[in-house]
Amino acid sequence: MSQNGFDNGGISGVCKWAQLPDEVEFVLSVLERLAKRYGHRQALMGIEIINEPNTTTSWPMMNVTERYKAVDPELAEGTGPIAFDWLKDFYVTAYHRLRDADKGALPTDKAVVFHDGFDIEQWKDFMRGSDGRLAPEFENVVLDTHQYLMTAEMMGCPQTVEGYDDFVRNTYAPMIAEMSEYFPVIVGEWCLFNSVGCGVDTHGGQSVLNGEEGAQAETLTAEQKRSLYQGVAESQLAAWSKGSGFYYWNYKLLTDTMVGVAVTDAALHEKTADFDFFDYEADETKPVD
Numbered sequence: 001m002s003q004n005g006f007d008n009g010g011i012s013g014v015c016k017w018a019q020l021p022d023e024v025e026f027v028l029s030v031l032e033r034l035a036k037r038y039g040h041r042q043a044l045m046g047i048e049i050i051n052e053p054n055t056t057t058s059w060p061m062m063n064v065t066e067r068y069k070a071v072d073p074e075l076a077e078g079t080g081p082i083a084f085d086w087l088k089d090f091y092v093t094a095y096h097r098l099r100d101a102d103k104g105a106l107p108t109d110k111a112v113v114f115h116d117g118f119d120i121e122q123w124k125d126f127m128r129g130s131d132g133r134l135a136p137e138f139e140n141v142v143l144d145t146h147q148y149l150m151t152a153e154m155m156g157c158p159q160t161v162e163g164y165d166d167f168v169r170n171t172y173a174p175m176i177a178e179m180s181e182y183f184p185v186i187v188g189e190w191c192l193f194n195s196v197g198c199g200v201d202t203h204g205g206q207s208v209l210n211g212e213e214g215a216q217a218e219t220l221t222a223e224q225k226r227s228l229y230q231g232v233a234e235s236q237l238a239a240w241s242k243g244s245g246f247y248y249w250n251y252k253l254l255t256d257t258m259v260g261v262a263v264t265d266a267a268l269h270e271k272t273a274d275f276d277f278f279d280y281e282a283d284e285t286k287p288v289d
Contacts, residue, residue, distance in 0.1 A: 001017040002014055002017055003015070003054065004053060009051065014070050014075055015080060028093065031098055032103045035106040039104065039107055039110060040107065046112060047110065048144060049090075052146065053082045054081055055081055057118055057122070059080070061118075061151075061155075062118075084119070088126055098112055110140070113142045116145045120185075123143060123183065124182055145185060146189035147172055148193065149164055150202060152164070152168070153202075153204055154203075159194070159196055160196065165232070168236055169239065173238065173242055176242040176243045177242040184244040187240045187245070187247070188246075190247075192229045197225060199219030
């Protein structure tokens with residue numbers, strides 16, 4: 001089962017993992033095994049509990065039931081967001097399972113990382129003691145947030161170079177700085193993707209099956225693109241520097257400005273048929289002319 005219903009997080013269109021105790025326990029057991037196997041590796045920074053849980057904050061924006069329609073409607077019955085109270089309890093349980101000497105035994109020099117569920121300000125009171133500081137039972141805990149310009153667009157950011165710069169500097173940067181007072185903050189995913197570079201409104205970076213397909217003709221000159229991407233890179237890097245680190249998303253996206261690599265994208269995401277590169281009804285192996 002999936003913790004978000006995305007096409008990269010379990011069964012696409014089905015977000016019921018948190019409702020199923022056996023599924024939750026399985027994740028906890030996997031975390032323990034990962035900690036035992038890799039916990040003492042010098043190269044390990046830490047272990048993140050789960051990736052991108054789809055919470056009550058993100059659910060309306062992500063629109064999973066429409067964006068990722070379930071193949072099995074019966075299986076998808078009951079699909080819904082994860083409540084923050086439940087998620088916080090789960091994170092605490094997962095922390096102790098990772099650290100417990102009889103379970104994961106993850107050393108305290110390795111971080112336990114948790115994702116913000118697309119609402120970073122929800123975590124100001126999390127794991128706090130009576131003095132407002134991190135409670136003594138918790139050590140080396142890191143908050144992971146994923147921030148994209150396409151998400152900013154979904155939040156109302158104008159699709160202009162000036163709009164991106166203003167949003168990053170006046171929303172993302174102070175947000176990272178503020179939350180760094182509570183936890184070390186890492187921006188675990190970010191990139192330069194934006195609708196201006198695509199030449200079309202991508203509806204928050206959705207795949208071509210859900211939004212409009214990318215512009216077939218270039219709408220920006222090479223120099224304009226260079227200026228665009230340099231500008232959004234500089235503003236984002238300045239914002240992320242308010243935290244404790246950042247990781248650039250270097251995998252391919254579902255929508256891309258380069259038509260020439262679309263076949264590779266389709267194969268990676270198992271969407272070859274959706275892009276009509278192969279005539280599956282006539283011959284499953286014969287490329288379309």
